[in-house]
Amino acid sequence: QEDLIAFAAIDCQIRRLMAAPPCMEVTLLFAVLCVAVCSADLQVQQLPKNMQAKLSTKWTPSENANLGNNGNTSGTYYSGSQCVHAAGDDTLPWWMLDMQTVRLLSSVRIWNRLDCCSGKFSNVTFGVSAFESVWSSFNSSLIDECYRYTGVPAHTENPLSFTCSRPVAGRYLTLERTPASPVYFHFCEIDVYVFTKSAPHRFLDAQPIFSTAAAAPLMEVLSIRSLIECSLRCGDHPTCLYAMHFRTGSCRFFLSPTVPLSLRDGFIAESGSFVGLVG
Incomplete structure (x- = not known):
């Protein structure tokens, strides 16, 4: 396993050197998975x-x-x-x-x-x-x-x-x-x-704005195992820019940081996570 980790680390360094804009950052994730983390390409x-x-x-x-x-x-x-x-x-x-x-x-x-x-x-x-x-x-x-x-x-x-x-x-x-x-x-x-x-994308922690006038989520995905998976699924969605993850496995997609007030209690009770796409 140590050899596998060492190989993955070296592979990540090679990928980092070879990465072209906007993919200028490559991260060793969970010590065994090398993932290119790229800035979002938001086009008009x-x-x-x-x-x-x-x-x-x-x-x-x-x-x-x-x-x-x-x-x-x-x-x-x-x-x-x-x-x-x-x-x-x-x-x-x-x-x-x-x-x-x-x-x-x-x-x-x-x-x-x-x-x-x-x-x-x-x-x-x-x-x-x-x-x-x-x-x-x-x-x-x-x-x-x-x-x-x-x-x-x-x-x-x-x-x-x-x-x-x-x-x-x-x-x-x-x-x-x-x-x-x-x-x-x-x-x-x-x-x-x-x-x-267009993918790939990079997400950072964000703060949701709870409002009674907020639009409903673009969609809700269940049985999501982690915030990382929730973020990746949001990245694959054509219009998702913000993702909210609950420990129970629910993942909701949004176009803006303003989300329905009805989600606030559950978000606080479950120590939910909220991330936004980096442009």
Whole structure:
């Protein structure tokens, strides 16, 4: 057994010297298993166009919310044929996009109107929600804010790019105007950028944030023997960024450190472990 351990240690040293970025760290685990530990490769990709959208109200009966995500960046409203425009008396207008699954939002790019009124795209809050009820009944309290834009764009500022102050996770992307003058809400196109990940990954201890507004776990896996196995399973999952492990063998996957308050008592009672992906 000592020979096996010595061989494994030498093999690890060789692997460490040969490792290429981002895999610059190789660890001897449990004295017999050599594991390459690599920083997570979090990449950003643009979402495809023509996903379903909703608009709070319509400027004209022919208004179509899907025009905000159809690839047309011409910047000409032309009676609702190329841009989206909420009704003039809508005091809290919003636009919402169904991203089809839970995404980790990185940034958005807005193509503003160029035929007139570009300065009216102001006081807009970008966010996401993981609650399905938002799609049928808009509720600002269920939206996790990405970025709040309070500036007034010049006609030459097109497109406008906004990066989330922190990554936020959810299925439904929202743009919401605050009830401040001017109330008109319109834009012509939005490009959406989300984080994706590819294995292998490295996890470090993290602190969960318990909240009644947190989204449910991405999934729960039972009969997990250790935190290491829980972390590896999270790494294999396409969107898992945080993992919570209980000594009873339960492992839950999350997109953010904010987790349901209902898990707090069990987490404390079982001395649970919580880890997050290192980017």
